[in-house]
Amino acid sequence: MVVPAGDQHRDVRDDTLTLECGGSTPLSFLLLVCSQGFKESGSAANQSGDKSPHSKKKDTPDVTAELDEFVSEQQAVEQLRSSRRRIDEQLSKVIVGQADVIEQLLISLFAGGHCLITGAPGLAKTLLVRSIAQIFHLKFQRIQFTPDLMPADITGTEILEQASDGHRRMQFVKGPIFGNMILADEINRTPPKTQAALLEAMQEHQVTIAGVRYPLEEPFFVLATQNPIEMEGTYPLPEAQLDRFMFNVLIDYLPEDDEVAVVQQTTSRHPEPIEPLFTGDDVRRFHEVVKRVPVAEDVVRYAVRLAAASRPGQPHTPDFINEWVSWGAGTRAAQYVVLGAKARALLHGRNHATVEDIRKLVAPTLRHRILVGYRAEAEGISVDHVISRLLETIEPPT
Secondary structure (H helix, E strand, O other): OOOOOOOOEEEEOOEEEEOOOOOOOOHHHHHHHHHHHHHHHHHHHHHHOOOOHHHHHHHHHHHHHHHHHHHHHHHHHHHHHHHHHHHHHHHOOOOOOOHHHHHHHHHHHHHOOEEEEEEOOOOOHHHHHHHHHHHOOOOEEEEEOOOOOOHHHHHEEEEEEEOOOOOEEEEEEEOOOOOOEEEEEOHHHOOHHHHOHHHHHHHHOEEEEOOEEEEOOOOOEEEEEEOOOOOOOOOOOOHHHHOOEEEEEEEOOOOHHHHHHHHHHHHHOOOOOOOOOOOHHHHHHHHHHHHOOOEOHHHHHHHHHHHHHOOOOOOOOOHHHHHHEEEOOOHHHHHHHHHHHHHHHHHOOOOOEOHHHHHHHHHHHHOOOOEEOHHHHHOOOOHHHHHHHHHHHOOOOO
């Protein structure tokens, strides 16, 4: 379908799509163009090919199904674009400030990734995660990790049960991992054996007990918190498990004005209840829509170059990386940066991911994937400082 240059307003199914000459085309319009293309290609095939009535009836359902899929996707796009303001309105009932933290958590939710949340005690990490679960009407489960926590305490266990017929049999009792949004509180306080119980669940969305696989409920997200202050009696997460997290989100102390607002709000009244805005089915639709957001090859190449530049000992690695970094980010880092950029583009009302989206998400994506060496620690160089130097060194596409 060809759109005349002067045709700037078209009403389609009671939806008015506005095109700006020389501007970016809305993604909903692109979906409409594709659906119209399916119509025209199906019509041309009927005219040039077999004109029997049996052939026409066979092709029509396929075209209708494709059109319905694009219309449903268009509705999901518009729903996702308009969701940010409504989500902020609900979260503002219990959360003050932390705009960047909220955006990064929403991006990981819409992209289908897991998050590692690092922050001091008392910064409303648990409250924020629980509130997001309420907004999306998801089953929320909280697991407090302790040194004596066992894998079966997370995944579930089999118990011997006597049936009504008098026979005894093993019955599987599901653990708290069987939920939609799992808060793994202070995950670095439990031994590696218990931490590893999350690996299969995070990657495969299933658990295996006594050789039997049990699929987890969809959508499934793990948001794990770490306390960066107390390091005694903790077990740092291994790199293989850290790499499963899409973002490492830092929660810092609030500015004075926001902290005053928190104290006034929490000491004067009870918080208003949060109203559910979406369902688990909506979240699953958002996952598919985010994957379809277009991104230029130059933008993808920029994300790959940023991840590759963090690896010491490579031919094109900057000198400061060879000096400060012991281990760099892998390919999964570039994948998550691009996927997060697509989700961020939709949240900001754009139909394609840009270099700005990539640059905004480099820090939370690489923060837990870059391991600094002893020289950096001796000079007081942090991971965030290394990432800032990377952004300054690697030229973005023009």
